[in-house]
Amino acid sequence: MTGTGKTVTRVDLCEAVYQKVGLSRTESSAFVELVLKEITDCLEKGETVKLSSFGSFMVRKKGQRIGRNPKTGTEVPISPRRVMVFKPSAILKQRINGNGSGSDGANGADD
Template identity: 80%
Template sequence: MTGKNVSRIDLYEAVYQAAGLSRSESLAMVELVLNEITDTLAKGETVKLSSFGSFIVRKKKQRVGRNPKTGTEATISPRRVVVFKPSAILKQQINGKPSGTKATTIAELGSSALLRPRSADVRS
């Protein structure tokens, strides 16, 4: 483990390097994906990414919590939280075990496939 965090800039750069898009197109693509995920979660819907995992919105009820230092009770208000559940394939990859499926890289897709929506994905 290196302890390095991956930032948006790192994601832009990875898309730029792999897809052969311009830096501004790479930035726009990453922002578009992140905004779509954020907007979907804000509506309370689940985001499922095949071979990666699911982002799930859970509702938590109001409850009584305690300050661990003083033991003082405090009311924790109801809220929504986002939970990530990794796929079995991602778990296997993290643990260094072959998943049995081949991951497709951005370079293999080609930049034109990234920019054009599939007919089933077009929203009216």
């Protein structure tokens, strides 16, 4: 899984677990699915999922507002809803931008 612009899928994650951890392909797949299900379940309950050195997944509530139909210009009410947000950690930001290995977190970056 290198920086080639490729989209990484569940199958790719399962294969990476299989290659690096040594579980069977079935166990690797079950493990990945279990982790994703746990994250999903927490988010459905409105909980924040914080993964150290990676980032946080959270659900935010957006209130009703007035939007505009771009074709007609007519005002249209937009219903209140919940949206999922991902906030990367400072360490992940550093690694993505190539500013150090991100292994110690002591590079003085703000978050």
